[in-house]
Amino acid sequence: MSVKLQNLNWRDKTVNPCDNFYKASCGNYIELEITDGTRNTKKGKVIKRLIKEILVKNHETESKSENTMKQLYWKCEDLKNKTVKMLSNLAKLGHYNFGLYKLTKRQGWDMVLETDYEGVQHSGEQKMFQIISAILEANQIKFNESSIHEDLRNVHEFYEELKVNSSGWNKLAKIAPNIQFETILKNLLHPKNGNWTMLRPKILNAEAVFEKFSLNRTNTNGTLSKILANYLVLRFIKNSYSSISYTATVASNRACDDLVIHNLPRATLRAFVQHHFDRENLKIVSEMLEKTRHTYLEIIGNTTWLSEEGKKRASLKIEKIKKLVGYPDEYNKKGALDETFETLDTKKTDSFYTLMKKIKKYRAEILMDFIAFNKTLDPNKELFTVNAFYSAALNQLSIMVPFIDEPNMDSSYPVYAKYAVTGDILGHEMGHSMDTLGIQWNEFGEYERWMPEEDEKKYKKRIQCLRDQYEHYDDPDFGKHLDSSKVINEIIADRHGIDAAIQTYRSLKLQNEPKIIGFENESPEKMMFRILALVRRMGITVLLDPRIH
Incomplete structure (x- = not known):
């Protein structure tokens, strides 16, 4: 309709x-x-309203993940009236982090341990002063304002010195022998599934791990120790910032539904699928993806300018593209996603801060599981993005649940409507595997310029021809203002997407497709x-x- x-x-x-x-x-x-934004932007707003409805609705559920979502939401809402009490208890609650260090996921299934020096700098001196003052006042501790500002400036200078020093994981044991990095990381492994043997080789050398501090001024050991201590305190506060409220305004302005969606993405995905999603769309889109893949293989096979070796390697890359349609197949089993929450031990008496601390540890566990076992559902990805993605480093095409829902996709739509929207996106994302960046990665997601040298020369010539075509086009709305160098990969993917969608639809050779009222005389392709x-x-x-x- x-x-x-x-x-x-x-x-x-x-x-x-x-x-x-x-x-x-x-x-x-x-x-x-009358509503601003693209249809995908609007869809995102609709989903957010549906999730909030689930959070505030008073209904019984046996789902641990959904109950955790509700608990986090209401703890966040309740905190708006308990700011001072929470700040006075901050020192007793503790925090689960690495101090100077953080875990960061890189391309593919690799991670690095690196210094997290940006946080203090990005917070700004005045904001950090307000937070520190609020905490000290809540704990009835007298303080000198000028002394705090001086300490903050010293930490800032320390930060500037810190970020120019670098080393790697292999040097950490020598640089800081008293810090048991392996023990810390092992404690973050999933208690049931964690595998250090598989994870350890995937921890790459990290840059920006401090090796020395010269500083541009003379400091006694005592002064340097004080600066380092202050730095660590500020890191503690910064890492806790999303979980504390140093003023009533901060608490009242916090969007608790956004906080739930961001911190519990898998649980939120499960709730949306359970209450609002037509699972039949998953099967339809998965089949469409395979048909689109087949079309790409035919296009490559019929290409006249590629050598036989070039066709072979290009076809192999398309054949090996992994797919994630909505979520992994193993989550189709009833209760499967809830099982991943078995290590998240929450209590009704948990404060908002304690609950957030537990959730952060849980998220570290699933991140390390994702990397160790090469899983497909990246815990760092925003699962409610109304879009699809191609990752060259994984050679994987992911199309998210919100995109394969109304209005973009519905099992009742005519096939031509499905291919006009969803089919075009599938073709577009698959096309990125052959854009100027995609051809630098092979079928295994490894960096390799696999295209034969002569083929690559012809490829670059054709890309330049495509750029010239678009830059010389006089658009009815925009005129001749396109700088193709900034968008050439999107142009390539767009061209591939439309061609693949049309050719795939034609290959189905459907007859008597349902007509849309008012367009009875129009052909399906039109x-x-x-x-x-x-x-x-x-x-x-x-x-x-x-x-x-």
């Missing part, structure tokens, strides 16, 4: 489609659409272009509309 209404109402019959196809298809979008124009125009009109700027 939404596809029918949008195609009927947003078209502009006064415009000849041969002159401006976009305006002919959806020129009245701005006049009739409707594909109309729907695709409608979807893309929504983004373009946001840029053009003066009311939105």
Whole structure:
């Protein structure tokens, strides 16, 4: 119904489609659409409202993950009236972090241990002063304002010195022999599934781990010790910042639903799928992806400029692309995702701060599991992004649950409508495997310039031709203002996506497809272009509309 209404109402019959196809298809979008943003932006807002409804709704559930979501939400809301009490207990609660260090995931399934020196600097002196003052006042500790400002400036100078020093993981034992890095990391392993033997080789050398401190001024050992101690205290406060509220305003302005979505992404995904998602879409999109893959292999096979070796390597890369449609297949089993929460031991008496501390430890466990076992659901990814992604370092195409839901996708849509939106995106993301960056990574997600030298020369020539074509195009709305050097990979993916979607649909050779009311005389292929124009125009009109700027 939404596809029918949008195609009927947003078209502009006064415009000849041969002159401006976009305006002919959806020129009245701005006049009739009162909500700002693209359809994906709007979908994100809808999902957020649905998640908040789950959080505030008073209903019984046996799901541990959903109960944890609710507990975190209401602890966050309750905190808005308990700021001073929480600050006075901060020193007793402790914090689970690495002080100067942090775990960071890199491309693929690798991680590094590196210094986390940015945090204090980015907080700003005045904000840190306000936080420290609030904590001291809540604990009835007298303090000197000028002394705090001086300490903050000393820490800032220390930060500037710290960030120019570097070394790697292999030097850590020599640099700081008293810090048991391996013991700390082993304590973060999943109690049931953790495997240090598999994880250890994936911890890469990290930059920015301090090796020496010369500082640009003379310091006694006592002064340097004080600066380092202050730095660690500020790191403690900064790492706790998302979990504390140093003023009532900070607490009242905190969006508790956003906090739940960000800190418990897998639980939030499960709740949305359980309450609002049509799982039939997963099967449909997975099959569409495989058909699109087959089309790509045919296109490569029919290419006239690639050598046989080039075709072989390009085909192998497409064949080996891993797929994540919504979420891993193992989560289809009832209770499977909830099982991942078995190590998150929460109590009703937990404060908001304590609950956040436990959740951070739990997230570290699943991150290390993801890296050790090469799992597909990256815990660092925003699972509620209304989009799809291709990762060259994994050679993996991921299409997120919110994108394969209405209005982009529904099991009841005609096949041409499915390929016009979802099929185009599948083709687009798969196309990134062959863009100027994608061809630098092989089928295993390893850095390799696999294209034969002569083929690569021809490839670059064709890319330049494509750039020239777009830069010389006089767009009806934007004119000749495109710098293709900044968007060439998106242009490549767009061209691949449309071609693959059309060719895949044609290969199905469907007959008697359902017609959209008002467009009974239009062919399915023409409707594909109309729907695709409608979807893309929504983004373009946001840029053009003066009311939105």
